[in-house]
Amino acid sequence: MSGMERCRVMLEAARIIREQREEIATMETINNGKSIFEARVDIDISWQCLEYYAGLAGSLAGEHIQLPGGSFGYTRREPLGVCVGIGAWNYPFQIACWKSGPALACGNAMVYKPSPFTPISVVRLAEIFTEAGVPKGLFNVVQGGAATGQLLCQHPDVAKISFTGSVPTGMKIMEMAAKGIKPVTLELGGKSPLIIFSDADLENAVKGALMANFLTQGEVCCNGTRVFVERKILDTFTKEVVKRTQKIKIGDPLLEDTRMGALINRPHLNRVQGFIKQAKEQGAEVLCGGDLYVPDDPKLKNGYYMRPCVLGNCKDDMTCVKEEIFGPVMAILPFDTEEEVLERANATKFGLAGGVFTRDIQKAHRVVAALKAGMCFINNYNVSPVELPFGGYKSSGFGRENGRAAIEYYSQLKTVCVEMGDVESAF
Numbered sequence: 001m002s003g004m005e006r007c008r009v010m011l012e013a014a015r016i017i018r019e020q021r022e023e024i025a026t027m028e029t030i031n032n033g034k035s036i037f038e039a040r041v042d043i044d045i046s047w048q049c050l051e052y053y054a055g056l057a058g059s060l061a062g063e064h065i066q067l068p069g070g071s072f073g074y075t076r077r078e079p080l081g082v083c084v085g086i087g088a089w090n091y092p093f094q095i096a097c098w099k100s101g102p103a104l105a106c107g108n109a110m111v112y113k114p115s116p117f118t119p120i121s122v123v124r125l126a127e128i129f130t131e132a133g134v135p136k137g138l139f140n141v142v143q144g145g146a147a148t149g150q151l152l153c154q155h156p157d158v159a160k161i162s163f164t165g166s167v168p169t170g171m172k173i174m175e176m177a178a179k180g181i182k183p184v185t186l187e188l189g190g191k192s193p194l195i196i197f198s199d200a201d202l203e204n205a206v207k208g209a210l211m212a213n214f215l216t217q218g219e220v221c222c223n224g225t226r227v228f229v230e231r232k233i234l235d236t237f238t239k240e241v242v243k244r245t246q247k248i249k250i251g252d253p254l255l256e257d258t259r260m261g262a263l264i265n266r267p268h269l270n271r272v273q274g275f276i277k278q279a280k281e282q283g284a285e286v287l288c289g290g291d292l293y294v295p296d297d298p299k300l301k302n303g304y305y306m307r308p309c310v311l312g313n314c315k316d317d318m319t320c321v322k323e324e325i326f327g328p329v330m331a332i333l334p335f336d337t338e339e340e341v342l343e344r345a346n347a348t349k350f351g352l353a354g355g356v357f358t359r360d361i362q363k364a365h366r367v368v369a370a371l372k373a374g375m376c377f378i379n380n381y382n383v384s385p386v387e388l389p390f391g392g393y394k395s396s397g398f399g400r401e402n403g404r405a406a407i408e409y410y411s412q413l414k415t416v417c418v419e420m421g422d423v424e425s426a427f
Ligand SMILES: NC(=O)c1ccc[n+]([C@@H]2O[C@H](COP(=O)([O-])OP(=O)(O)OC[C@H]3O[C@@H](n4cnc5c(N)ncnc54)[C@H](O)[C@@H]3O)[C@@H](O)[C@H]2O)c1
Pocket: 086, 087, 088, 089, 090, 091, 113, 114, 115, 116, 144, 145, 146, 147, 148, 149, 150, 153, 164, 165, 166, 167, 169, 170, 172, 173, 186, 187, 188, 189, 190, 220, 221, 222, 324, 326, 352
């Protein structure tokens, strides 16, 4: 298909998703446990992503380069072939769109494997693509766990792997890709810093800290879980954050006013609570939450709910400050100077995201320029416009999703050199 033809099909898929927003959001809530309020946002970001790449599909082009003697060269932007997408369980539908959007826009096929914990909604995406006119077999869903993922990565006909998940799995994927010289995009974990200066708008900074920690039960890769607060405002900020955290409505994710649903499964809930227990043993103070939440509704009494937790008295070398918890746990850390906080913020193996709250624009830009992270926020956190590239530095991975940048990772350049004169042979 031409780019314009692909554009039309993708716009149709985006239209169907928009039309079925409520049904898909409900499915996603059941799939993952996140609140319906948030699932709707995920579905909106998903159709916006398909619309964005539909728009780019028709404008993908190469270059014409003039050479001496009337000769010239040109480049063709070509698809890679069959791309494999492997997704995490926290944003099942959205991750599938972030991968299939640019893949299909560039003219590739995709075989997608969702996490076995959230197998449902991506099947609906495949049906929607078919309804929209995506040729049969161009977007395929394969269900399974690690073994299935391995087989896909090792398959000789696969041209590219795009992976979203944990660092240990990312390493395995890269090893497998290396054996087949396959390009990879790795969207891995994080332990991102959020820096609050004393001159920040306090109301926005508090909202930002909550956005940075408690969406999708805290199971968000780019969460700003290390909240560095300038000492002067530590007490006021902490008090306000704790107050708002305690007000977060937990429970049945399908209810309109719920803002925090259930964690993904029992072992993960236990793991998150294990981090909190260890934090206490290492000297951190639980300022709120961290305990199980049992809803009144008897049918939910065995759900994987916990109260969002704020940890005070944290030190940089505590496990809860160093490791990705992937649950609703915020660590608050005081700081005194810009230089000091930057050094501490960057002292991590991860580099997915970072944020700063300040009213001083010079300071804001200076701080984000110094942060070793792929996605930085000034005076907000965890917004995901599809127009902006997203991806990590350091152990958080490489390659970019979203924005024009993703096109580079789903296409390859062919250079054609055209001779207009005679061959000047060396022989
Ligand atoms: N950077 C991002 O964009 C982003 C987004 C969401 C989640 N994450 C990260 O994902 C992690 C949580 O997700 P998870 O628990 O699903 O991660 P995970 O690494 O356990 O699994 C991710 C996917 O990989 C598959 N898989 C597991 N072992 C495999 C193997 N050996 N070969 C091929 N595939 C294999 C899984 O079945 C799943 O589909 C967190 O670390 C989080 O930070 C990153």
